Amino acid sequence: MRTPSASPPADRAERPRVRIGALVPLSRPGWAEAGRHLLAGLELGVREADDSGGIAGRPLELVVRDTAADPRRAAAAVDELARLGVAALAGEYHSVVARAAAARADALGLPFLCSSAVLDALTERPTPWVARLAPAQSHGWRTYADFLLGAGHRRIAVAAEPSVYWASGARILRDHLAPRGGTVIDLDARTLDPAAVCDAVVDGRATALLLLVGHPEPAVSLVRAVRRDRRLAEVMIGAPAGQPEFAEWAASLGRDGAAVPFLRYLPERLGPLGARVATALRERLGEEPSFVAFEGYDTVTVLAEVLRTRGTDRSGTAGAWPRVAVEGTRGPIRFSRAPGVSVWQWAWAPTQVVDRDPAEPGRFRVLHTG
Incomplete structure (x- = not known):
């Protein structure tokens, strides 16, 4: 039995590396x-792949580029x-x-396995080059809408900033809630300060306020304003995108920041592989790993x-998506063509609605599974 090593053997290290480009937001x-x-998570995966022999004896190399949440910068990096x-x-x-x-x-014919982004229409047209692990936004946010209904919320205020992502999320919520007796009240987080948002929630008789906004601001200011407004003592704050x-x-x-439900893509219990990886990620990060890791x-x-x-031929990689059958940390991974x-698409990673326990904010409570 081969003992894993921290670095590839000398003969393998001298061979041409197989490079994977990594797009990651690392700066504001x-x-x-x-x-x-x-x-x-990417780095740990590369290390363990190399410890298992690499790619036909060739070591993997991660070539990282910081996207800084800038679409043009990301396109240039590609x-x-x-x-x-x-x-x-x-x-x-x-x-x-x-x-x-x-x-x-897609334009360059370069295979892209997207880790975390959720927009349903990740490309304008169906493409053979791109696959995704994260659930599509429509799946996750419908799960969140079901949680709201199950918790008795029928009048939901949504404080949103302008973004294709936030607009898509609000539309999914509205389309799923309306036929089931729910109402979405739109609040423009650009023009309303936190005090005005609180007034609008009261005026709209909303029982939940969802924050479709950036973190730390204006999310932090909005949470503090709601928590300090006695009129809103019974109003639930939600952040479906996962900020908490x-x-x-x-x-x-x-x-x-406790009792703010959000979407998380983890099973209720990790299996042996997931538990082992969680330990390794915890050591690497110095804190509990998120679902993103x-x-x-x-x-x-x-x-x-x-x-x-x-093999490393790009067309061969793209052609393999429908034949993937891999045990991941959160369950068996296969890709298919999901409607819309x-x-x-991996349909679907385990999906939960969780929050931080008010009695122990470092602990998460599972409120709903989808």
Whole structure:
């Protein structure tokens, strides 16, 4: 039995490396904390793939580019990585950025396994080049809407900033809630300050306020304003996009940030592989890994398997999406063509609605599964 090593043997290290381009938000205005978790998962996946023999004896190399939540920067990075000869692209957290990257990858004929972005229409047309691990937004946000209905919320205020991603989320919620007796009250987070948002929630008789806004601002200011408004003591604050998952949320808001339900893509219990990877990610990050870190690890697991079995030819990699059958940290991964989704899709990663426990904000409570 081979003992894993920290670095590839000398003979393998001298062979040409198989390069994977990694798109990750590592600086502002990107969500750098999510990017750090995503990169930790990608790096751990590469290390373990190399410990298992690499790609036909060739070591993997991750070529990382910081997208900083900028679609144009991401598209330029795709062009650069293609020129560098990467076998495939991986990563990205922000949906609008991933959409720009996917468009360039499709145009260049470069395989792209998107880790975390959720927009249904990741490309304008169906493409053979792009696959995705994260659930499509329509799947996750309908699950969130079902949670709202089950919790008795029928009048829901939505404070949103302008973005294709936020607009898509609000539309999914509205379309799912309306036939079931729910009403969505739209609030423009650009023009309303936190006090005005609180007034609008009261005037609209909403029992829930969803934050479709950036973090830390204006999300932190909105949460604090609602928590301090006695008129809104019974109003639930929600953040379906997942801001409360990360330690920065808890550090900014303390107990005010508890009891804010959000979407998380993890099973209720991790299996043996997931538990082992969780331990390794915890050591690498110095904190509990988010679902985004698991997405990063699973991305490399899939790509390594495809590259081992199909070779490093780009068309061969893209042609392998419908034949993938890989055990991931959160369950068996296979790709298919999901209705309304333009890319090869894992349908679906485990989906939960969770929040931070008010009695112990470092602990998460599972409120609903989809």
